[in-house]
Amino acid sequence: MKLDPIVLENAQVRLEPLRESRKKAVREALNVDPEAWDILVSSAYGEDFEDWWTDAMRSVHLGHRLPYVVIDKAAKAIAGVTGFFDIVDAHRRVEIGGTFYRPEFRGGLVNPACKRLLMGAAFEAGAIRVEFCTDALNGRSRAALARLGAVEEAVLRRHKVTHTGRVRDTVIFAVTEDDWPTVKALLDARLG
Template sequence: MKIEAVVLENAWVRLEPWVLPLKDDLRAALDIEPEVWAMMAGTGQGEHFEDWWQAALTRTAAGTQVAYAVRRLSDGALVGTTSLYDIRPEHRRCELGATFYRPDARGGVVNPSCKRLLLAHAFEAGALRVEILTDALNARSRAAIEKLGARFEGVLGNYKITWTGRSRDTALYAVLARDWPEVRARLDARLNAFA
């Protein structure tokens, strides 16, 4: 399994691997909603952006992450970020996450479009398992993951420490290669409703 850092695009979004020309637009897109960032293990908001940017680039260079800027094609706006990370070729698995969208990009076509592209990219690269983790308290995120058709595998107690220092219980979901055709069909049906 080798997950390449390539542009992924469909009718609604273009996922662009992080490169320097995207940095300022990405910083602006992420510098909002401190209460949402408080649920995450790391933060890309405000003064923390530079360290977050550099850490993702370092992991990308090491082959353990592909960080993407999310561009909404209807207006060309950069509306957030998402990643394939904790890439483990020896186990043919990775995580899909480190996802943050501006409020105006939530609840519509952006998230299912991104998930469709990223899951396809991972499974076409040979993944057997794609994990999606979120704060157990993040009801909005959990609902979106469940709507995808990912399997809920349980809550991992005290699994992460958020950047604010809170010990976070983490809800674990996964899409397995054998589930991908059904999940793909479900996502395609949702996306067709936007066509």
Template sequence: MKPAPMNLAVEPLTNRFVRLEPFADGLMAEVQAALDCDQASWDIMVGAAYGENFAGWWRSALTAMENGTRIAYAVRRLSDGVVVGTSSLYEIRPEHRRCEIGSTFYRPEARGGAVNPAAKRLLLAHAFDGGAIRVEIITDAINPGSQAAIRKLGARDEGILRKHKITWKGRIRDTAQFAVLDEDWPMVRDRLDARLAAFA
């Protein structure tokens, strides 16, 4: 029997901590305000979205959404209603039933609490409920903090992709690759739920 196709709807995703709102023109100013900070954190990224870089980054995200290869979300913290960052389901490949979670950035004060695990819980559930069998999460090999956060989710370490990308500053980047498969998802889901219960 042929497996069910992957179909990721473009819709808001909400739990007790965050609301993920698909990019739309009305969100532009709030997203820009959230990303226009912490220039040092942007320096190692493939693309930058602060200051004068924001407009092109925003247009690129909307174009990818129109093409069906990305769902970009504003991450709204429900405790105060503030947009504190962004994350995406991208590299969406329905024919292979896989996608990535990435293009994630949070304001410094939103890091280390419930926001990121709550957002990852929603994104992973949306992907697997939509028929994904593989969700990839990648990060710069020189960013041990990001790698530790991905491992904490329960994603499996799949090694280093050498000379995989070039950052917007021109550095040739090695990429640390992780993935959650559909058979991993129940364990990862339970681990995330346990973490989030501590914040309730």
């Protein structure tokens, strides 16, 4: 499995690999909704942005992560960020995460459009499993993952410490290569 840092695009969104030339625009786009950042493991809000950016760039160079800037094509604006995490080529497994959307882009087609592109790229690259990890307290994320057709598999108790110091339980969802044709058809119909 080899995930390349290429632009991914469909009718709704354009996903561009995170690049230094986009840093200022990404900072401005993510500097919203501080309460939404509180439930996430890391924060890119305010003064946290530099550490978030540095960690993202370091992870890219190590081959562990491939973050994307999400551009809503209708609005011609940065809607947020998402990407591949925990890339494990040997096991043909990858996590999709690091997702944050500006409030005005939540609940519409941006998330399913992004997930369709990312899962499609992962399975085309040879993945046999795509995972999603979310905070057990994040009802919005859990509902969105279920609507995508991902299967809730487990709760990892006291799994991660968030940037606020809270110890979170993590809920694991997944789509396997066997699930993908059905999930793909569901997403294509939803986005159609």
